[in-house]
Amino acid sequence: MITRSAHEMSSAMVSGEITSQELTKKHLERISAVDKEVHAFLHVDTEGAMSQAKAVDDARARGEKLGPLAGVPLALKDVLVQKGIPTTCGSKILEGWRPPYDATVVTRLKNAGVVILGKTNMDEFAMGSSTENSAYGPTHNPWDLSRIPGGSGGGSSASLAAFQAPLAIGTDTGGSIRQPAAVTGTVGVKPTYGGVSRYGLVAFSSSLDQAGPCARTVLDAALLHGVIAGHDPKDATSIDSPVPQVVAAARSGDVKGMKIGVVKELNGDGYQAGVRSRFEESLEHLAKAGAEIVEVSCPNFEYALAAYYLIAPSECSSNLARFDAMRYGLRVGDSDGASAESVMNFTREVGFGREVKRRIILGTYALSSGYFDAYYGSAQKVRTLIMQDFTNAFTKADVLVSPTSPTTAFKIGEKANDPLAMYLNDIATIPVNMAGIGGMSVPNGLAPEDNLPVGFQIMAPAMQDQRMYSVGASLEASLLSQWGAPLLSKIPALAGSK
Amino acid sequence: MSSLSRADVANLARLARIDMTDQELDSLATEMDVILGAVARVQEVATPDIAPTSHPLPLRNVTRPDVVEPSLTPEEALSGAPASEDQRFRVPQILGEEA
Numbered sequence: 001m002i003t004r005s006a007h008e009m010s011s012a013m014v015s016g017e018i019t020s021q022e023l024t025k026k027h028l029e030r031i032s033a034v035d036k037e038v039h040a041f042l043h044v045d046t047e048g049a050m051s052q053a054k055a056v057d058d059a060r061a062r063g064e065k066l067g068p069l070a071g072v073p074l075a076l077k078d079v080l081v082q083k084g085i086p087t088t089c090g091s092k093i094l095e096g097w098r099p100p101y102d103a104t105v106v107t108r109l110k111n112a113g114v115v116i117l118g119k120t121n122m123d124e125f126a127m128g129s130s131t132e133n134s135a136y137g138p139t140h141n142p143w144d145l146s147r148i149p150g151g152s153g154g155g156s157s158a159s160l161a162a163f164q165a166p167l168a169i170g171t172d173t174g175g176s177i178r179q180p181a182a183v184t185g186t187v188g189v190k191p192t193y194g195g196v197s198r199y200g201l202v203a204f205s206s207s208l209d210q211a212g213p214c215a216r217t218v219l220d221a222a223l224l225h226g227v228i229a230g231h232d233p234k235d236a237t238s239i240d241s242p243v244p245q246v247v248a249a250a251r252s253g254d255v256k257g258m259k260i261g262v263v264k265e266l267n268g269d270g271y272q273a274g275v276r277s278r279f280e281e282s283l284e285h286l287a288k289a290g291a292e293i294v295e296v297s298c299p300n301f302e303y304a305l306a307a308y309y310l311i312a313p314s315e316c317s318s319n320l321a322r323f324d325a326m327r328y329g330l331r332v333g334d335s336d337g338a339s340a341e342s343v344m345n346f347t348r349e350v351g352f353g354r355e356v357k358r359r360i361i362l363g364t365y366a367l368s369s370g371y372f373d374a375y376y377g378s379a380q381k382v383r384t385l386i387m388q389d390f391t392n393a394f395t396k397a398d399v400l401v402s403p404t405s406p407t408t409a410f411k412i413g414e415k416a417n418d419p420l421a422m423y424l425n426d427i428a429t430i431p432v433n434m435a436g437i438g439g440m441s442v443p444n445g446l447a448p449e450d451n452l453p454v455g456f457q458i459m460a461p462a463m464q465d466q467r468m469y470s471v472g473a474s475l476e477a478s479l480l481s482q483w484g485a486p487l488l489s490k491i492p493a494l495a496g497s498k
Numbered sequence: 499m500s501s502l503s504r505a506d507v508a509n510l511a512r513l514a515r516i517d518m519t520d521q522e523l524d525s526l527a528t529e530m531d532v533i534l535g536a537v538a539r540v541q542e543v544a545t546p547d548i549a550p551t552s553h554p555l556p557l558r559n560v561t562r563p564d565v566v567e568p569s570l571t572p573e574e575a576l577s578g579a580p581a582s583e584d585q586r587f588r589v590p591q592i593l594g595e596e597a
Contacts (some may be wrong), residue, residue: 328578345517380550437555
């Protein structure tokens, strides 16, 4: 049962084959059995999950009309606040904090009857591509426990691949949903910026952050997308227009006549051989399904990584000023006579990890008088150029595609001391965030050289998210008929599983 | 490309309110040089004729109706406070020693 899709689990509950309480219990047991190896969760809310499941079962028994994901368990990235449930963002500075309110995403999940199992591990404040920057230790990739599960949302992606949850929520500032999806053989979607409310999402880089669905199938991602998306007056940057028809697109998976643009600059040197060969193979599948493959050029994408590592740190240096040891979170050094400023300075020194400090300092520099124009100002101009590249490319193609990540999962520790090498993991995912458009990663096989999962990225214009789902579902269906079983059926069994 | 000294990083750390050790300042100074060298590439294409983009959406002054809605109780608002007193956040002293 736990290896089924969320949609199949939902059908099993509708038909009476299983209750939400039984389903939730199976997942909680799975977490107990394998999370010592995987470490996907920072907090498991056994009691809360079981009571949410009971509420759904009771409502079903009363004959109430329930949504398509009612009773299905989900893993929540620990960067979204859930009332009364510890929320750490992978940081010591928030250890033990229990938020007094729900994020809008959480409210919508609860209203839809989705059962929240717990909070998943992440790079501290979502800064990283490996989940190694978590103050609570790394998450391990279920495909190979010595490897990273991607980041920052490595806990969410690993929980799906380890069958601890059929659905998860991630957040994506530069690729934190899509790259973990790619390296774990799962599906991850970064919706159009403003498509999903950021209310209650602890801010890293406000002009880039976006929450989105993580799942094992394209249809499951679409169903979850449908639950969490839509205008929210509590988020001033939320888009006040109808949610794209993502579920219908995922069900039809029709790409006939669609123009698919291959971004010339997001391939070639620096991309692993197996990543490239799987990408080419996926293009053939889409062509066979009736899409027209064209090549497009986005010449300014080569500057995207540099611009991102100025814009995101600049915004984070401002956003993380809220962790001041005064109103919530950690306070250290509050002895008699200590000043507020010394307590603040000492708490931030003790509470923040290395990468967070590195980015705060970089952002402080980029925004400082005398350097602003050369760094942050120039990065904002590059952002304009990247948006222009997308606008031009979308006149030639309905969607754009590339490999999601240049390599498969690397070893834990391999890049930990080389920030620039680590930043390169996001080279293909960052342009999407800079332009505020939608991006999806769909598993498209294993790299022959290491037998590890590879991801295929699909990018669509703002508020045209349904196009990604059409392409993703088409590719998923073609690959499924080629393989005969989902990619995750090839994953090695974990020692904790019976 | 200017290179950052330990004193430069110490000044940034002071502005960012982080009390760093000398060892941290030294390693950050080295890392910052490498990172700044890489990100400075943005200057190659950022010509004066290009308008900067600060945000993906062209929004301006988004407001909601001025209606009072339920909000956190004082107890909820203070629930995460490191210290509180009389329904207020208790903070270390902000001004210097009183005479």
